[in-house]
Amino acid sequence: MISASLLLFGLGSAAALAADVEVRNAWVRGTVAGQQATGAFMDISSKSGATLVGASSPAAAVTEIHEMKMDGQVMRMRAVPRLELPAGKTVQLGPSGYHVMLIRLKQPLQKGESVPLALQVEGKDRKVETIEVKAEVRDLTAAASPAGEHSH
DSSP: OOOOOEEEESSTHHHHHHHHEEEEEEEEEOOOTTOOEEEEEEEEEESSOEEEEEEEOTTEEEEEEEEEEEETTEEEEEEOSOEEEOBTOEEEEOTTSEEEEEEEESSOOOTTOEEEEEEEEEOTTSOEEEEEEEEEEEOTTOOSOOTTOOOO
16 A cells, blocks of 8 residues: 655755655554644655755645653653755654654544645755655554555
């Protein structure tokens, strides 16, 4: 099953970035009526190193990169301005770590739907390109990505 598809907009260096950045297993946790936020999760890697500097989605008024982190005995969530994608390493965006937060949802997200995400990635040349990802909506209780799903 393919859970993410990539479309790259732009020319020139965009082609190089498309070959360099891979997003796999993109999914969004489903919501219930009245719920205003949810998380988007994925595995993202860059062959030569890049930085995730932003995200957007037509499903939400606000989209931010967030980090969940223990502060003593309390789990805290905070927005971060950027997320480094070290060369050759996969960065997992998951429910208990880094993730993309969709805030002020425009409608409930139901299992089986697809949510478009636009990821803004900055290359080593400091140019920012947009990678379009379609993330599948999973059950409200989904905790992690099943193994074996991926897309290029």
